[in-house]
Amino acid sequence: MNIHNGTLFWPTTTPSFKPRSKKEKLDLYDVVIVGAGMSGSLTALALVEAGLSVAILDKREMGSGSTSANTGLLQYSNDIMLHELIDQIGEKEAVRFYKLCYEAVDDIETIVNRLNLDAELIRRPSICYASDEKDVNKIQTEYATLKKYGFPCDYFEQHDIEKKFPFSKLGALVTFNDAEVNPLKFVQGLLEKVEAKGAHLFPHIDVQDVFNEDNHLDIRTSEQSFQAKHIIYTTGYETTPVGNRIGADINRSYVFVSNQIEDLSDWYKKALIWETKRPYLYMRTTVDNRLIVGGLDEDIPEAPVSDELIMKRANNLLNQTKKLFPNYDVNIEYAYAASFGESIDNLPFIGEHPTKNNHYYLLGYGGNGTVYSMLGSQILRDLITGKRNEDAEIVGLRRKYGVT
Numbered sequence: 593m594n595i596h597n598g599t600l601f602w603p604t605t606t607p608s609f610k611p612r613s614k615k616e617k618l619d620l621y622d623v624v625i626v627g628a629g630m631s632g633s634l635t636a637l638a639l640v641e642a643g644l645s646v647a648i649l650d651k652r653e654m655g656s657g658s659t660s661a662n663t664g665l666l667q668y669s670n671d672i673m674l675h676e677l678i679d680q681i682g683e684k685e686a687v688r689f690y691k692l693c694y695e696a697v698d699d700i701e702t703i704v705n706r707l708n709l710d711a712e713l714i715r716r717p718s719i720c721y722a723s724d725e726k727d728v729n730k731i732q733t734e735y736a737t738l739k740k741y742g743f744p745c746d747y748f749e750q751h752d753i754e755k756k757f758p759f760s761k762l763g764a765l766v767t768f769n770d771a772e773v774n775p776l777k778f779v780q781g782l783l784e785k786v787e788a789k790g791a792h793l794f795p796h797i798d799v800q801d802v803f804n805e806d807n808h809l810d811i812r813t814s815e816q817s818f819q820a821k822h823i824i825y826t827t828g829y830e831t832t833p834v835g836n837r838i839g840a841d842i843n844r845s846y847v848f849v850s851n852q853i854e855d856l857s858d859w860y861k862k863a864l865i866w867e868t869k870r871p872y873l874y875m876r877t878t879v880d881n882r883l884i885v886g887g888l889d890e891d892i893p894e895a896p897v898s899d900e901l902i903m904k905r906a907n908n909l910l911n912q913t914k915k916l917f918p919n920y921d922v923n924i925e926y927a928y929a930a931s932f933g934e935s936i937d938n939l940p941f942i943g944e945h946p947t948k949n950n951h952y953y954l955l956g957y958g959g960n961g962t963v964y965s966m967l968g969s970q971i972l973r974d975l976i977t978g979k980r981n982e983d984a985e986i987v988g989l990r991r992k993y994g995v996t
């Protein structure tokens with residue numbers, strides 16, 4: 593399956609990642625991680641720092657999955673608003689989940705600083721505007737809910753928006769302490785560090801089947817087999833080699849990246865911008881003053897191969913951008929489509945398989961995938977090292993729309 597097609601931007605910002613050298617594999621690993629994207633690399637870091645022996649296997653170049661297509665918005669708000677999540681899973685768990693997402697953005701920044709990674713991480717506010725009149729009430733309710741539970745946020749009236757941006761909207765929710773990142777540079781930096789800390793990296797190895805033996809797992813691949821005490825599937829939007837059903841829909845989404853815009857001074861604090869409509873339009877800027885604009889999700893799992901279709905959708909996104917920022921001389925320099933997974937209940941899948949012992953999942957489906965990768969890496973480290981984690985139930989796999 594092609595998880596993205598078209599011209600990606602992030603690979604032009606950094607050379608492709610090569611592990612240092614081919615490693616002699618161990619007879620038995622504590623953990624084998626399947627998938628070297630955002631989820632796999634963050635999980636590997638948590639595990640090697642906990643003292644475990646780790647191998648990461650990926651059937652592609654490392655970091656070249658949906659991590660390369662990720663537009664790099666890091667937000668504590670989710671596709672499902674907090675007041676909606678409270679209705680779905682109750683106040684205690686919903687607020688805790690939002691707190692975990694909030695802390696995950698901090699944790700990502702801490703890792704970037706602690707490991708001295710060049711990940712173009714910059715703190716930004718986000719604004720989520722009401723796409724039409726009927727959604728004004730919704731964002732006001734969300735603002736009141738976030739405020740009530742102590743999340744840093746604000747509400748912009750129409751006149752505030754008109755002062756801060758060249759466009760007008762009826763109202764907007766503003767959340768603070770979000771961030772933008774270059775996800776590919778971040779993952780490459782993580783992989784380099786985990787390798788230096790002792791993890792073994794094996795690109796171009798396809799994991800095909802896994803058997804539970806008496807005291808270990810026998811992991812069959814396109815090359816040699818691997819033995820491990822635990823396996824973690826961080827396989828992104830592709831079918832996992834083991835397991836029957838995941839409570840998720842795989843769709844596809846479009847992105848364009850613009851030329852460098854000379855003056856972005858009328859874009860309030862270079863905020864991350866999104867909206868209440870579904871599917872939503874979203875946009876951010878880059879360190880070299882480009883715009884990244886995404887949206888137009890379609891209910892089809894495979895990214896289209898037709899460049900013509902990708903350009904048609906990119907032009908649609910461009911037109912929507914020009915309506916918001918009419919003064920900018922914006923052109924499309926990169927345009928792509930990518931598969932995009934969303935869980936039915938808007939929560940990620942993190943935890944041990946309900947019936948297969950020692951098989952763990954970290955699938956960060958949803959618009960906040962990177963934040964889920966971060967919080968999931970900590971939960972899995974705790975589960976595997978036998979430490980109690982109070983939050984594991986919220987995102988565990990035994991949900992109505994979990995994993996079987």
Ligand SMILES: Cc1cc2nc3c(=O)[nH]c(=O)nc-3n(C[C@H](O)[C@H](O)[C@H](O)COP(=O)(O)OP(=O)(O)OC[C@H]3O[C@@H](n4cnc5c(N)ncnc54)[C@H](O)[C@@H]3O)c2cc1C
Pocket residue numbers: 626627628629630631632649650651652653654655656657658659660661662663664665666797798799800826827828829830831832833845846847886930931932954955956957958959960961962963965
């Ligand atoms: C267009 C787009 C925009 C996005 N924007 C954002 C955003 O702004 N913010 C955000 O937080 N998230 C965003 N996401 C989501 C984000 O990209 C993902 O959540 C995140 O990158 C997933 O990382 P991952 O490690 O789970 O998956 P991937 O990066 O896809 O890594 C999975 C890896 O597993 C490997 N693999 C799969 N099966 C096997 C197998 N059998 N054997 C060996 N290897 C295997 C693949 O080759 C791949 O490298 C976006 C996603 C898309 C598509």
